[in-house]
Amino acid sequence: MPKTPEDVIRAEILALKGYNVPDATGMVKLDAMENPYPLPPELRARLARLVEEVSFNRYPDFSATGLKAALRRELDVPDGMDLMLGNGSDELIQMVITATAGSGGVVLSVEPAFVMFRLIGTFVGARYVGVDLRNDFSLDIEQTLAALERERPAVVFIAYPNNPTGNLFDAKLIERVIEAAPGLVVVDEAYHAFAGDSFMARLPRHPNLLVMRTLSKLGLAGIRLGVLAGGPAWLKEIGKVRLPYNINTLTQIIAGEMLQHLDVLTGQAGAIKLERGRLLQELQRIRGVTAYPSDANFILFRTNEAERVFDGLKQRGVLIRSLHGSHRLLAGCLRVTVGTPDENAAFLTALKQTLTA
Secondary structure (H helix, E strand, C coil): CCCCHHHHCCHHHHCCCCCCCCCCCCCEECCCCCCCCCCCHHHHHHHHHHHHCCCCCCCCCCCCHHHHHHHHHHCCCCCCCEEEEECHHHHHHHHHHHHHCCCCCEEEEEECCCHHHHHHHHHCCCEEEEEECCCCCCCCHHHHHHHHHHHCCCEEEEECCCCCCCCCCCHHHHHHHHHHCCCEEEEECCCHHHCCCCCHHHHHHCCCEEEEEECHHHHHHHHCCEEEEECHHHHHHHHHHCCCCCCCHHHHHHHHHHHHHHHHHHHHHHHHHHHHHHHHHHHHHCCCEEECCCCCCEEEEEECCHHHHHHHHHHCCEECEECCCCCHHHCCEEEEECCCHHHHHHHHHHHHHHHHC
16 A cells, blocks of 8 residues: 555654745845845856856865865864865754764754754754743853753754844853853854854864854855864764765855955945844834844844734735744744845835834
8 A cells, every 4th residue: 555654754754844935026035134235246257257167077076175275264263173064054053963963862952043953953853952042032041051951962052143033142151051061062153244253263162162154144145055163073073974075066166256255245244234223223113013133134023913014014025034923932023134225115114004004
């Protein structure tokens, strides 16, 4: 008798709600924390010329040696630390969990947090434990330390700044977590370009610390490049679960070239930070909206009618992200990516129209 998916797929996978990417065709797209600015024409032309020279019939550089050297320099990776590259941060998260917790081990993070910590932990058969933040979205250090002692996780993930709340946790509290953790701690700095602090320089002080970065939020989401920095002994073992040639040739070439023009991307990040401040001020002026300060390229805000507001924005051609119902601390919450001045103006107009409709 033919089998159905329900007969074969693991129960925990059947119970999952998969990661969803809605269609944004024809809309003001402010749902995915992307850099809204295109590259300058002359730089795009330079990249096109480089692509013309690619040997598409050959496999990529297995070790991405040249790209790693450029990343070490531009990301200020401390001496003695190594790098591992992934197809975005997601693949790095999967490699770390597979190599540490595996099937039956414990993955711990705070909640609400980046959803892929939980999803990927479930994919590989690990047991995920989430520790709720305080009501103000700060780290509940007492509960976190208690969970470390009780659960003995193989790996702990902490996003810095946190997604979806946008705030930087107290760095001293994170250091307490690193010192108390029985296993590995990964600090995810996906939004580093928009924040004012990093754990990169702290790597030599903490043997069980890894720092994760991505070029996606900086403006290169389309090439999917994640970076994991830390002690060579850790990365050597984690690298054993890396699939061959995971960083394709185009990604290596484009990332390597863009690292020589990092000032373009950091300049765009500066413009986004200025817009973030203006957008936050405007949101805080709107009656019925509570907007939270952010160290990332998005703003979390709360309204009493989150579902109606989300649908109303969509009907008016603006797509943001609804977080209502995903966690008790996010009741009534929506998240908007900081866009261009025109995109932000369109969002604010649509929001005001929806709230008064």
